[in-house]
Amino acid sequence: MITYPLFEKRLDNGLRVVVNPDHNVPVVAVNLWYDVGSADEAPDKTGLAHLFEHLMFQGSAHVKSGDHIGLAQAAGGSVNGTTSYDRTNYFEAVPTSAVRLMLWMEADRLGTLLDAVDQSSLDNQREVVKEEKRQRYDNVPYGDAWHRILALTFPDGHPYAHPTIGSMQHLDAATLADIQAFFRANYRASRVVLTLSGDVSPDQGFRLAEQYFGDLPRLPGRRRPHIATLPPHEGVPRSDVSSSVPRDAVYAAWRLPKAGDPDLEALGLATSVLGDGITSRLHQALVRTELAEGAGAFTMSLARGNSVGVASARCWDGVEPEALESALIDSWKQFVDEGPTDEEHERAQAQFAREWLTELAALDQRADRFGQAATIHGSPDWVNQRLRTVLAVTRDDVVRATRRWLEPDNRAVLIYRRKDAA
Amino acid sequence: MMSSRRPRLGRQPAWSFPAAGEHQLENGLTVWVFDLPGQYVISATMALDLPLSAEPAAREGIANIVAHTLDEGTLSHPGASFTETLENTGAVIGAGVTYLATHVSIDVPVTGVVDAFPLFADAIRTPALADDDVLRHIGLRRAEIQQVMANSAQLAAALVPGAVFSDAFRTSRATGGTTDTLDAFGADDVRAFQAAHYSPKGATLVVAGDFAGLDPIALAESAFGDWTHTGIATHHEDPAGAAPRRRLISRPDAVQADIRIAAPAIDRADPRWPAFQVACSVLGGTFQSRLNTELRERRGFTYGVYMSTTQLRHGGYATVGGSFRTDVAAEAVTEALRLLDVAAKPFTTAEVRRAVNFLTRTAPLRYATASGVSQQAIVLASMGLDWRHIDESATQLAEVTADDATAAFTEIWPSNPAVLVVGDPALADGLGVEAEPTPDL
Secondary structure, X not given: OOOOOOEEEEOOOOOEEEEEEOOOOOEEEEEEEEOOOHHHOOXXXXXXXXXXXXXXXXXXXXXXXXXXXXXXXXXXXXXEEEEOOOOEEEEEEEEHHHHHHHHHHHHHHHHHHHHHOOHHHHHHHHHHHHHHHHHHHHOOOOOOHHHHHHHHHOOOOOOOOOOOOOOHHHHXXXXXXXXXXXXXXXXXXXXXXEEEEEOOXXXXXXXXXXXXXXXXXXXXXXXXXXXXXXXXXXXXXXXEEEEOOOXXXXXXXXXXXXXXXXXXXXXXXXXXXXXXXXOOHHHHHHHOOOOEEEEEEEEEXXXXXXXXXXXXEEEOOOOOHHHHHHHHHHHXXXXXXXXXXXXXXXXXXXXXXXXXHHHHHOHHHHHHHHHHHHHHOOOOOHHHHHHHHHHHOOHHHHHHHHHHHOOHHHOEEEEEEEXXXX | OOOOOOOOOOOOOOOOOOOOEEEEOOOOOEXXXXXXXXXXEEEEEEEEOOOHHHOOHHHOOHHHHHHXXXXXXXXXXXXXXXXXXHHHOOOEEEEEXXXXXXEEEEEEEHHHHHHHHHHHHHHHHOEOOOHHHHHHHHHHHHHHHHHHHHOHHHHHXXXXXXXHEOOOOHHHOOOOXXXXXXXOOOHHHHHHHHHHHOXXXXXXXXXEEOOOOOOHHHHHHHHHOOOOOOOOOOOOOOOOEOOXXXXXXXXXXXXXXXXXXXXXXXXXXXXXXXXXXXXXXHHHOOOOOHHHHHHHHHOOOEEEEEEEEEEOOOOEEEEEEEEEEHHHHHHHHHHHHHHOOOOOOOOOHHHHHHHHHHHHHOHHHHOOOHHHHHHHHHHHHHOOOOOOHHHHHHHHHHOOOHHHHHHHHHHHOOOOOEEEEEEOHHHXXXXXXXXXXXXXX
């Protein structure tokens, strides 16, 4: 079993530092997980966390707009940031020559963003984000499926009920004062995990973290607001959409336990047997029989309250969505009743092992997982334990978790119907 | 106190593309082994010297169907038992076609490689290609065509090769074939195509990962050593360009227009390749490229705009692409064409240095994993190039001057490239073209 070396320290201002030395290539992945995401937005200010993330690239007291990415790329780095429900991450993988530069720029924007952000950068990035929303969600067949699944899974006003990208109306309404308030409330050293993975020693990593981040003020951290766990759906809530899609499609969604609950890893193995690849139950029952053009299932891990499980299938030309849903649920029910075979269970574990090792083979993805582990699971060592944990899940664990969380009657259903072109 | 002074870059670490162990089996198969400590998932890819120009014209798409049906069962492991046995080792197999080659790949944890490798060879050498599996995959390809036609960005991308190359060449048409050509073959044809064209001669097997305690050459020899050449000859076409034109594909409900501006370009063997690559990077290869700075960061027209190059065995093409909200899309085309007029604003030394640094210094990161190394190696092998090309190319890139980049770009990129827009028909006036309905693919 692979165990990555791991060293941790907390600076006096509360910033947590994780160093994972790996000297195989002269590259260091720098990753910052900020403990704030779209679930922390007010219901009338959706999209603010992500819009704010864009403004983090528009310059700070000593960095010109666009230079964060520009200087990193010219130094040989790959850079970006993403916003999700429970966190915002910023990351760059750079040659060892550029580690100081990146830490300095990251610290500069955490310390001095408000010196630079102004109405014109807000207005520009508001348009960019609206284009992102159009490109990724609004102008794509089934592009709003995930948003509709969230709205079915969580009640109105629930922190996970709205999409991270937000609404056009809220994006239009965001003010400079909103941005400033968001920064002051959430962007502080005590809410950051800084991870360095790659060609750096623990001493060097801690020294650099202290040098660049050590002078940031000590401000209180926070206890993550509690979100209650919702019980499984009852009565099969439904949403039926007419849309410009090439084929009708069926999605089913379940409320699952939150990240860190032992059942969630068992459910990950269950959805793998059900919907991962051409050996899966759904592929065999729906695609090989030419009821569906594609079928799959997965779990989406969320930190508080509930995660989400999803099954999906796109109708084969001429197949009605009702017939497809019925076949999907028959297959699902058989699995819930009988559980996986021993061979299926072990295959799902072997496939998980490869996927997990592949992910950790890349320094940038590994660093991101350490940030996730420290932020959501309390310790970066979760990364080293996870494969062991999943391989220890028994077939009986899967059967028990499946019956508790994935009963067909506890699903919600989203159907897309093809709107014929006028 | 936090320092206001930006740290200088440290010394650029010495780096070179990992050296391959090279072997040739008696049947002509070339094997490159990249031993990468710490990479515990082995990545292996077979590049068959099988360009799509080998397909019979009436049966385009047949190579793609073969590739997609390989893992549906083999002669020794019929039906689902093949993938089940393979996946029990933790492996995943994939296959696909490009204009240059067919690629079949496997990723497998080190612990499963000895069991998985013979199965990988089975899929390539003795696939069952059973009737119902082949017919289902033809149906799935039809469905995929419908998905592409319904997706504005995918449709725009799918129309690029036909906009760039003369229709006398295979490279102008979809790799997976069209609705019409899919009608023209059945399972017997698919099996015959595989039997005739899957051959070790000219093929390259790339394996990358941590081989501590393993002998990858012995694995390759035992899996592929007795594979015999079918005698088929390979021809790589050198496609001529198409007459450039503007097209607007009508999407009445679209909230954005997907734009592609494209033209034929050069391959890596052309002496201007490093300078052209730098030029495209300055224009659209980085966040602070000319196109992205103007159209995203100054004007807020788009989430992002890029310029990329695609190289073939002979020739290639370059493409500018992005999605723009309808009310600025025509202006975006005009502005992009203005920015592509490099003669009017030649590259500066500072721009060229930044692009060269980006292209060369990102290499350690791009090639830090087994899959990164093997994917790049297989692209080179498919072009008939050697893995040493990466280091040679870095040396050449470092010597590119602003004048070289300006000269290469202005010579290669035409003043009237093809323009494709998939979007609101109301854009017709602004673009100066008639809107067309979505073409059948």
